[in-house]
Amino acid sequence: xxxxxxxxxxxIIEKRQSVAFWCNPISGHATLYWYQQILGQGPxxxxxxxxxxxxxxxxxxxxxxxxxxxxxxxxxxKIQPAKLEDSAVYLCASSxxxxxxxxxxxxxxxxxxxxx
Amino acid sequence: GIQVEQSPPDLILQxxxxxTLRCNFSDSVNNLQWFHQNPWGQLxxxxxxxxxxxxxxxxxxxxVATERYSLLYISSSQTTDSGVYFCAVGPNQAxxxxxxxxxxxxxxxx
Numbered sequence: 001x002x003x004x005x006x007x008x009x010x011x012i013i014e015k016r017q018s019v020a021f022w023c024n025p026i027s028g029h030a031t032l033y034w035y036q037q038i039l040g041q042g043p044x045x046x047x048x049x050x051x052x053x054x055x056x057x058x059x060x061x062x063x064x065x066x067x068x069x070x071x072x073x074x075x076x077x078k079i080q081p082a083k084l085e086d087s088a089v090y091l092c093a094s095s096x097x098x099x100x101x102x103x104x105x106x107x108x109x110x111x112x113x114x115x116x
Numbered sequence: 117g118i119q120v121e122q123s124p125p126d127l128i129l130q131x132x133x134x135x136t137l138r139c140n141f142s143d144s145v146n147n148l149q150w151f152h153q154n155p156w157g158q159l160x161x162x163x164x165x166x167x168x169x170x171x172x173x174x175x176x177x178x179x180v181a182t183e184r185y186s187l188l189y190i191s192s193s194q195t196t197d198s199g200v201y202f203c204a205v206g207p208n209q210a211x212x213x214x215x216x217x218x219x220x221x222x223x224x225x226x
Contacts (some may be wrong), residue, residue: 005215022207031215042120043159056213076224089157093214103147103206105214 002026004108006092012111012114016037018080021111024073025094032069033105035091043099049075050097082115089113118143122203122217129193129224136218137188137197139203148179148208149214150188154199162201188222 005024013019025032030051035043046065048055053096060065060067066084069075079086119142131133141148150162163170163177165174170177173192179186190197200221203212 026140035213036159042218043214044216045213048213052201091159102164104149104161104164106161107148108149110157110159 004092004094004106006090006108006111008111010112011108012084012116015115016054016081018078018081019082019113021077021092021113023077023092023108024074025092026073026106027094029094029096029106031095031097032075033093033095034067034075035093037091037110039088043089044113046077046090050074062101067113071099079113083111084115086107087113118145118205118207118215120203120217122201122213122220124125124139125218127220127222129222130172131194131224131226133193134189134191135193135222137144137189137190137201137203137222139186139188139205139217141184141186141203141205143184144181145205146208146212147204147214148186149204150177150186151202152197152199153202153219161185190222195224195226198222198224205211 001012009038027035032049037043047057049069091110093105095105121140151159167178167181174191176189200219204216
């Protein structure tokens, strides 16, 4: 079974530029998450989708970050304009939510963003 | 929100040694997972263990949900075990995002 796919793996941009990340979850997983991991810390949720609807975006800096999951499968996270403090690893995860008890999340390899 | 505390923050071992990593959480949870983050940043699923005990080779984990802690045991450590180990919990509601601890950085030398 293929895992969570993400691209690109690395991205270097200048501050105030824009950038986009792509994620394709595990087939059949209705729930998709974007996490931000700053160096030396654990990942923190940015946004959660259930199918193509947003479940939780309370921690998403909406003045510069946006995300969509138009067909309920793959997703795109965008930053515009980027700031120095956005340098981090952006992790996508997915889970199967057909079972109310089993809730394991699986992560992609991440995109390492450096803002200069 | 739920607080997740991991200890110790850093651990240095000789190859072949055993270790125990601890995760304390402040409220009841629906989900608890242990991950190993390799040097390339990939989070590898070790255990999905909201309660009970599981074993996978040299690794095992125990979660005592009523006392709000989980333990990860690594036996006969190898240099490839080096990296950061994260505990992450999901609040007592299915399908919610994970809240991560700060991790334990393990260094195993030969």
